[in-house]
Amino acid sequence: PVSTLVLISGGGSNLQALIDESRRGLPIAIDAVISNEPQAYGLVRARDAGVATRVLCHRGFPDRQGFDRALMRLIDEFRPGLILLAGFMRILTPAFVARYRGRLFNIHPSLLPDFRGLDTHRRALAAGVRVHGASVHYVTADLDGGPVVLQARVPVLPGDSPEVLSERVLRQEHVIYPLAVRWFAEGRLVLGDDGRPYLDGQVLDRPRL
Numbered sequence: 469p470v471s472t473l474v475l476i477s478g479g480g481s482n483l484q485a486l487i488d489e490s491r492r493g494l495p496i497a498i499d500a501v502i503s504n505e506p507q508a509y510g511l512v513r514a515r516d517a518g519v520a521t522r523v524l525c526h527r528g529f530p531d532r533q534g535f536d537r538a539l540m541r542l543i544d545e546f547r548p549g550l551i552l553l554a555g556f557m558r559i560l561t562p563a564f565v566a567r568y569r570g571r572l573f574n575i576h577p578s579l580l581p582d583f584r585g586l587d588t589h590r591r592a593l594a595a596g597v598r599v600h601g602a603s604v605h606y607v608t609a610d611l612d613g614g615p616v617v618l619q620a621r622v623p624v625l626p627g628d629s630p631e632v633l634s635e636r637v638l639r640q641e642h643v644i645y646p647l648a649v650r651w652f653a654e655g656r657l658v659l660g661d662d663g664r665p666y667l668d669g670q671v672l673d674r675p676r677l
């Protein structure tokens with residue numbers, strides 16, 4: 469199994485999906501969960517699953533560079549082959565993303581490149597889109613702009629609130645994140661030197677479930 473770290477800031481439902489799938493044969497070993505928020509419920513999920521936890525609170529650092537340097541030191545203690553952002557609500561410095569190039573993924577609650585950034589469900593409803601979704605992507609220095617490897621489409625239904633829509637999207641996140649991780653862990657998904665993602669040797673052009 470690929471030694472894996474999961475970085476969280478909140479509820480950790482994507483973390484839970486990854487834990488559950490790793491018990492069902494997804495070939496990753498989650499060596500630790502790192503949170504920048506001491507109160508993140510995902511830390512409870514990790515402990516309940518017997519996974520080591522670390523807290524590195526960003527509020528103790530004067531600037532982003534300092535926090536990221538400490539985070540890199542912490543990560544490197546584990547020598548991970550894979551780093552998964554799962555509701556990790558921090559912008560990472562270029563030095564950080566360069567260090568883990570090709571083995572750092574994020575899940576984002578929109579059909580990228582639509583609705584980068586925060587508050588995606590409210591903005592999707594305000595824009596009147598009828599199809600919304602989620603994306604797994606490689607992390608690059610371009611915020612929410614790294615190459616997409618897998619997306620799921622989710623219908624927007626009449627009367628949806630951001631909360632209801634976000635629940636519908638999360639259910640799909642829990643499908644696509646473990647699947648993309650499986651591709652990576654099986655050695656089928658790689659980030660090319662050209663900056664494009666390849667699955668089984670073929671360029672991936674934003675595949676959607």
Ligand code: GAR
Nearest residue numbers: 478479480481482554555575576577
């Ligand atoms: C998920 O919807 C994830 O896509 C989003 O935060 C939520 C975390 O839920 N991530 C971002 O918005 C990244 N900027 P979870 O803690 O239950 O997995």
